[in-house]
Amino acid sequence: ITATMNPSIEVLEARLDRIHDSLGRKMEALATSISRIEEAYVQSAETAILSDKKTSCGPKNSVENEDVARQQKQYGSIRIRHGGKGCMDTAFDDRTIYIRDCHWGSNQKWYWDQITRQIRNGQSGKCVEYEYRKTGRNLYMNSCNRDRNQMWKLDHIGRIISVNNDSECINMHKDLKSLYVQKCHGSWNQQFGFFPDATS
Incomplete structure (x- = not known):
């Protein structure tokens, strides 16, 4: 059975x-x-959108890829895409670069030069660089030159990556103010967006 x-x-x-x-x-x-x-x-x-369109800081139209930025050559604000409301800022008499509340002053306007790969400030005309020979690697302004520590590139999630070392990205500190270069990890505090100024 x-x-x-x-x-x-x-x-x-x-x-x-x-x-x-x-x-x-x-x-x-x-x-x-x-x-x-x-x-x-x-x-x-x-061709992903480099900035989050849902923002209370600045214009609604975000640059969709680097080719558009190259053609238009627009100045605009640079801000954290997620979890932050501030814009990249620098004081007129200070080389330091940090995050502050967006106010659309000329010191918060930046132009990403796609030929030289430099990020230029709208007020001073100086370029963003970092102290790659020192510890801490803080961001600051300096006269534009051909040093690779002034050259940057964007990836598809908005990370600003150093051309000098493609394993290092611009990073916002947990205090939501300080900016420095750190090993790339892709978290929200390394994801930035560029928002063009309609008047540029």
């Missing part, structure tokens, strides 16, 4: 083989789908 009620080992093995084959086909199909999604993501990331 037991033999007639329960399938034999051979039958069970055959069923397991069929299940295994079915799972294998499904896993292959899933891997193909994931690969296609990743390819689509990489393509879309190249």
Whole structure:
């Protein structure tokens, strides 16, 4: 009776083989789908919006890619995309760069020169650089030159990456004010957006 009620080992093995084959086909199909999604993501990331449009700080129109910024050559504000409301700022008589409440003064206007890869201040005309030969690596203003510590690039999530060392990014300190260069990690305090000034 037991033999007639329960399938034999051979039958069970055959069923397991069929299940295994079915799972294998499904896993292959899933891997193909994931690969296609990743390819689509990489393509879309190249033209991804560099700034979050939902902001109470500045104009609603954000630059969608670096080519647009290069063509328009607009000045605008640079701010943290998520979790912060301030804009990149510098005092007229101070080389230090920090985050302050947005007020759209000329010291909060910046131009990203896509030819030289420099970030120029609208008030002083000086460029953003960092102390790559020192500890701390603070951001500050200096006369524009061809040093690589004045050269920056954006990635698809808004990180401002040093051309001098592509493992280092501009980072906002937990005090929500200080800016310095730190190893890239992709958290919200390393994601910036550029918002062009409509009057530039």
